Amino acid sequence: MPHADSSLIPSSITTKVDFWQHVYSQLEALLEGQRNWVSNLSNASSLIFNALAAFPSHFGTEEKAVNWCGFYLHESQLPLPRFGTKHPPPTRDTQLLLLGPFCGKPACQFITVSPPRKARGVCADAHNQHQTLIVEDVESYPGHIACDGETQSEIVCPMVLKTESGEDVHLGVLDLDCVGQKGFGEEDREGLERIVRLIVEGCDW
Secondary structure, eight states: OOGGGGGOOOTTOOSHHHHHHHHHHHHHHHHTTOOBHHHHHHHHHHHHHHHHHTOGGGGTSTTOOEEEEEEEEEGGGSBOTTTOOBOOOOOSSOEEEEEEEEEESOOOSEEEEESGGGOOHHHHHHHHHTSOEEESOGGGSTTOOOSSTTOOEEEEEEEEEEOTTSOEEEEEEEEEEESSTTOOOHHHHHHHHHHHHHHHHTSBO
16 A cells, blocks of 8 residues: 555544544554654654544534644754764753654744743643643633644643653653644544554654
């Protein structure tokens, strides 16, 4: 099957639970044999974005569509541009999530996550609170960062790598934006959290 066909949604899929199970299985196949996080996050954002576009009944109306799907990664997890080694822990006061692979319009280059007094937006809060956040109306969310004025609702899932020593490494977040209010619910949270675990475990960090 051509890789592009992985984003097609069979007519037999009519529920969110079945939709996310299908996306999970398609992503599992795309990740097979590849552990580079750039490649895997690129395919993951494209698959989720285009699969949702092919399944308008996911939202109950075609007026609600995902307009952005992508990743923000903590700067300490990214390689230095020239030497390919990991950044040491930042010694300056401010720590950032940097824009990673995504599908959609151009987005914010970085999001401040530390110190807490400087952190703003759903992505920063989900990362710092270590939990998925569902925002039904972004206009009512304190400190929301409006990368795209069309966005009305949002869901952000943290990416957490559990090491053999039991340490949790907070890699970044998966962020989805929707042009309608109340675009995401608990079924989306459960489906996306499972997908995020697949991505985190399927990459070398």
